[in-house]
Amino acid sequence: MSGTTSIDVTVRYAETDQMGLAYHANYLVWCDIARTEYLRERGLSYRTMEADGLLLAVVEAEVRYRASARYDDRLRIACWVRDVSSRRVEFGYAMEHAPSGRPVATARTALMALDATYAITRIPVEIRAALEPIPDPVRL
Amino acid sequence: MSGTTSIDVTVRYAETDQMGLAYHANYLVWCDIARTEYLRERGLSYRTMEADGLLLAVVEAEVRYRASARYDDRLRIACWVRDVSSRRVEFGYAMEHAPSGRPVATARTALMALDATYAITRIPVEIRAALEPIPDPVRL
Amino acid sequence: MSGTTSIDVTVRYAETDQMGLAYHANYLVWCDIARTEYLRERGLSYRTMEADGLLLAVVEAEVRYRASARYDDRLRIACWVRDVSSRRVEFGYAMEHAPSGRPVATARTALMALDATYAITRIPVEIRAALEPIPDPVRL
Amino acid sequence: MSGTTSIDVTVRYAETDQMGLAYHANYLVWCDIARTEYLRERGLSYRTMEADGLLLAVVEAEVRYRASARYDDRLRIACWVRDVSSRRVEFGYAMEHAPSGRPVATARTALMALDATYAITRIPVEIRAALEPIPDPVRL
Numbered sequence: 077m078s079g080t081t082s083i084d085v086t087v088r089y090a091e092t093d094q095m096g097l098a099y100h101a102n103y104l105v106w107c108d109i110a111r112t113e114y115l116r117e118r119g120l121s122y123r124t125m126e127a128d129g130l131l132l133a134v135v136e137a138e139v140r141y142r143a144s145a146r147y148d149d150r151l152r153i154a155c156w157v158r159d160v161s162s163r164r165v166e167f168g169y170a171m172e173h174a175p176s177g178r179p180v181a182t183a184r185t186a187l188m189a190l191d192a193t194y195a196i197t198r199i200p201v202e203i204r205a206a207l208e209p210i211p212d213p214v215r216l
Numbered sequence: 217m218s219g220t221t222s223i224d225v226t227v228r229y230a231e232t233d234q235m236g237l238a239y240h241a242n243y244l245v246w247c248d249i250a251r252t253e254y255l256r257e258r259g260l261s262y263r264t265m266e267a268d269g270l271l272l273a274v275v276e277a278e279v280r281y282r283a284s285a286r287y288d289d290r291l292r293i294a295c296w297v298r299d300v301s302s303r304r305v306e307f308g309y310a311m312e313h314a315p316s317g318r319p320v321a322t323a324r325t326a327l328m329a330l331d332a333t334y335a336i337t338r339i340p341v342e343i344r345a346a347l348e349p350i351p352d353p354v355r356l
Numbered sequence: 357m358s359g360t361t362s363i364d365v366t367v368r369y370a371e372t373d374q375m376g377l378a379y380h381a382n383y384l385v386w387c388d389i390a391r392t393e394y395l396r397e398r399g400l401s402y403r404t405m406e407a408d409g410l411l412l413a414v415v416e417a418e419v420r421y422r423a424s425a426r427y428d429d430r431l432r433i434a435c436w437v438r439d440v441s442s443r444r445v446e447f448g449y450a451m452e453h454a455p456s457g458r459p460v461a462t463a464r465t466a467l468m469a470l471d472a473t474y475a476i477t478r479i480p481v482e483i484r485a486a487l488e489p490i491p492d493p494v495r496l
Numbered sequence: 497m498s499g500t501t502s503i504d505v506t507v508r509y510a511e512t513d514q515m516g517l518a519y520h521a522n523y524l525v526w527c528d529i530a531r532t533e534y535l536r537e538r539g540l541s542y543r544t545m546e547a548d549g550l551l552l553a554v555v556e557a558e559v560r561y562r563a564s565a566r567y568d569d570r571l572r573i574a575c576w577v578r579d580v581s582s583r584r585v586e587f588g589y590a591m592e593h594a595p596s597g598r599p600v601a602t603a604r605t606a607l608m609a610l611d612a613t614y615a616i617t618r619i620p621v622e623i624r625a626a627l628e629p630i631p632d633p634v635r636l
Contacts, residue, residue, distance in 0.1 A: 123428040
């Protein structure tokens with residue numbers, strides 16, 4: 077198990093805007109998909125986590141857009157853990173054009189653990205064990 | 217209280233696509249907003265209805281796109297009840313350019329009442345009382 | 357080449373709503389992805405078609421929701437051509453849970469060919485040749 | 497003309513997720529709407545700017561989520577210019593619950609001026625004149 081997980085997405089028509097590019101808010105959706113997959117690769121189902129009453133709510137998000145993405149472009153999104161503490165985890169992301177490796181964007185999101193009443197809670201130990209921080213493989 | 221409720225929406229940049237028009241799936245979002253307002257004007261809060269365990273889930277949706285809508289266009293969406301029964305309600309919608317009245321689209325959606333376990337249930341009598349069907353004011 | 361094309365999508369967190377189900381407007385987005393793939397399997401790139409000045413604009417859409425779809429569910433969307441004329445093509449769709457085959461929804465969308473000025477135009481003959489109607493494999 | 501522009505948005509059902517909160521990527525959409533209004537209040541139409549061949553593309557976005565927003569909540573989004581140079585403008589945003597003033601989020605986005613070929617270009621002088629930076633009214 078390496079410290080990063082990658083997924084591929086193809087830019088949907090619905091994700092474009094009249095500028096002819098992928099609308100910028102959608103990058104956060106792709107990060108979200110990569111994050112789900114990161115957890116799944118480590119034996120964790122975010123779906124089950126939520127059903128069990130643990131929410132991971134985004135409290136900070138930052139994206140740096142370096143090159144445009146267009147309809148039908150295939151993008152690769154790499155995801156890793158930057159930092160983890162008892163109640164908070166921060167993920168990093170690097171997005172690139174899938175065939176060429178040309179950088180598209182980098183991002184980071186910080187998430188807080190909440191219980192079913194939206195109160196801040198501790199990340200359970202078995203989940204925290206799977207969230208192993210690594211140094212950023214690219215500069216964010 | 218007339219039988220229709222109208223809301224205005226301004227087409228968001230996020231709602232456009234690379235064709236330079238409002239992406240077609242968004243019309244259903246606008247219908248949803250009009251439906252919420254229809255209920256509110258009749259003293260019903262869909263938010264409270266859900267909190268009380270009554271869901272209205274869309275089971276059929278149909279849209280006829282008659283003219284395009286573009287970024288920053290102001291649209292007026294009229295909403296009314298076409299038909300109601302013990303467990304189902306059907307809404308009609310007419311969308312037009314707000315200043316000109318030029319038709320943009322018509323639509324209908326049928327919704328089933330569900331309880332908090334997603335089982336089909338009866339529409340409570342006080343809600344049904346507010347859902348008074350009228351003949352379609354325009355041809356759908 | 358069979359008359360239908362199928363794609364798989366996994367319901368994104370961003371596609372859910374507070375009812376805990378996939379929001380109904382997103383089904384049209386999945387149909388759109390299936391349609392792109394239908395064309396691609398027949399040697400047509402919708403991206404290239406648009407760059408060449410041919411737009412296919414949705415003029416009618418209808419969805420029948422038969423069972424709910426939830427976060428992280430894997431769905432299979434089959435797509436076929438129901439009808440084609442000189443300026444209009446109608447697609448049918450059947451959506452099911454990918455492992456079980458349990459039906460989720462059916463849909464149809466009609467699209468008009470537009471030129472770069474949004475005027476109705478003829479579907480070029482080489483494109484029309486690829487749009488071969490078949491009888492609906494399931495009842496819509 | 498003060499240095500900030502405010503808009504109100506009501507959280508749409510389509511903007512919620514299964515956590516029962518507004519999905520985090522939508523905050524960037526609300527910032528976008530506020531930015532359009534900021535320009536309009538200063539006599540600039542982003543729609544016309546684009547038609548004239550000037551694009552403002554988001555190159556950086558950062559959001560700090562401070563409290564949740566729920567379906568049907570009314571939010572007020574204040575927008576101002578933080579910084580402007582010959583080719584780049586940075587906006588700040590403060591989002592709060594509309595009746596109470598309780599903070600919801602802060603954000604900033606940096607945009608680059610692009611011409612119709614997506615090449616970086618200068619912000620025209622008459623547009624730059626309307627983009628007058630002010631000190632952040634709240635801490636971002």
